[in-house]
Amino acid sequence: MTAKTMRAARLYEGGKPMVIEQLPVPQIRPTEVLVKIKACGIVPNLHNILTNWVNWFPHNPLPKLPAIFGLDPTGVVEAVGAQVYDFKVGDRVYVNPGRHCGSCRACRAGNTIACSAYTFNGYFGFTPKSPRMFEDYPYGGLCEYIPAPQYSLVKLPDNLSFETAARLGYLGTAYKALLRANVGPGSTVLINGISGTLGLGAVALALAMGARKILGTARNQALFQRVKDLAAPGRIEIHTLGSVPTQQWVAEVTQGEGVDVAIDALGPGAPHESLVQALKSVRRGGHLVNIGAIAGEVPIDLHWIMDNDIHISGSAWFTTGQGQAMADMVESGVLDLSFFEHSVFALEDVNQAISGIESRNGGFGNFVIRP
Structure with missing residues (x-):
């Protein structure tokens, strides 16, 4: 029998610690399930969102405070709504936090990430309609139970732990970018920020997708x-930023060919030169995909891009179907995520986890809350 109350970490003011409170266990709507949280990921960007977001990116709204944050929840289905078709009590799941309305033109066309109200549940929004979405979905993953729409659920195989699955958000961001650039056998891929949280996920997925050479x-x-x-030896090679320009190093390693795809996984504070140099490393007809959120106006040579038939894309998050594909790759053994080092915290220690994540071991470190 489900408890009537639950513990939840709520933020009352940006830059201040979260407060652990007792709240009623949420009710579910007919098309939702109730998930008992087993692990919720803490990502490096959460600290930025809680302290700097309002000043850095005011066009990306946050939920009204007090709010329950938490981007990447995993757990077990505790109850199902009357109109839920393919999930049952006891299923192990990851909850994709991307919320879409289902009724705008993009949603009706099946392009749910382009939804005019697209919002990260428990994180931040992308559009002026996001505040309404936050009202409809006020429970992030930093609590004991959350309601989740059936469209958001990824079924987890037994060989994918809740702690590892709580990393599917950043993994999925990289996966969608690699899909967008058509990475597969024969591809050469450059990853800016290869040892970081986003970059390391891009490595694991590029390997699983058959990329023959990965530069970073x-x-x-x-x-x-x-x-x-x-x-295997020689399949991955890494360049130290700040020595010779990246495009010079790539030209040497590839005998002047350049790379098919560049994935920029550097964060908002990274210098623009790093992205520009990665772009200049792309061969004729190649593709750069930005997933790291380098901020501000980046100078690019549009004439060179036109003459060389270069593609530049931004890629935001991933669909639940793509999340299921990653889980299936883990189940089959194609995608190896055994390199993660889990640092597990109780819900009461959430503030310690958020403040301590900067000391993680690059992308290998995986900080999770286990309520």
């Missing part, structure tokens, strides 16, 4: 060999 840029040389060890 990073600053933390202590992690270089660990990243290289994820594949």
Whole structure:
């Protein structure tokens, strides 16, 4: 029998600690399930959202405070609504936090990430309609129970732990970018920020998708060999940012060919030069996909891009179907995520987890809350 109350971490003011409170267990609508949380990921960007977001990105609205944050929840289905078709009590699931309305033109065309009200449940919104979506979905993953629409659920195989599945958000961001750039056998891929949270996920997925050569840029040389060890010798090579320009290094490694795809996984504070150099590393007809949120206006040579038939894309998040594909790849053994080092915290220690994540071991570290 489901409890009547639950513990939840709520934020009352940006920059201040979250407060653990007792709240009623939420009710579910007919097309939702109630998930008992087993693990919820803490990502590096959460600290930015809780302290700097209003000033950095005022066009991306946050939920009205007090609010329950938490982007990447995993758990077990506790109850199902009357109109839920394919899930049952006891199912192990990841909850994709991307919320869409289902009725706008983009949703009706099946392009749910382009929804005019697209919002990250428990995180931030993308459009002026996001505040309404936050009202409809006020429960992030930093609590004991959340309601989740059936469209958001990824079924987890037994060989994918709740702690590892709580990383599917950042993994999925990289996966969608690689799909967008048609990465597969024969592809050469450059990953800016290869040892970080986003970049390391891009490595694991590019390997699973058959990329023949992965190049990367990073600053933390202590992690270089660990990243290289994820594949056979020579399949991954890494360049230290700040030495020679990235495009010069790529030209040397590829004998002047350049790479098919560049994935920029550097964060908002990274210098624009890093992205521009990655772009200049792309071969004729190649593709750069930005997933790291480098901020501001980046200078690019549009004439060179036109003459060389270069593609530049932004890629935001991933669909639940793509999340299921990743889970299926783990089940089959194609996608190996065994390199994660889990740091597990109780819900009462959520503030310690958020403040301590900067000391993680690059992308290898995985911070999770276990309520």
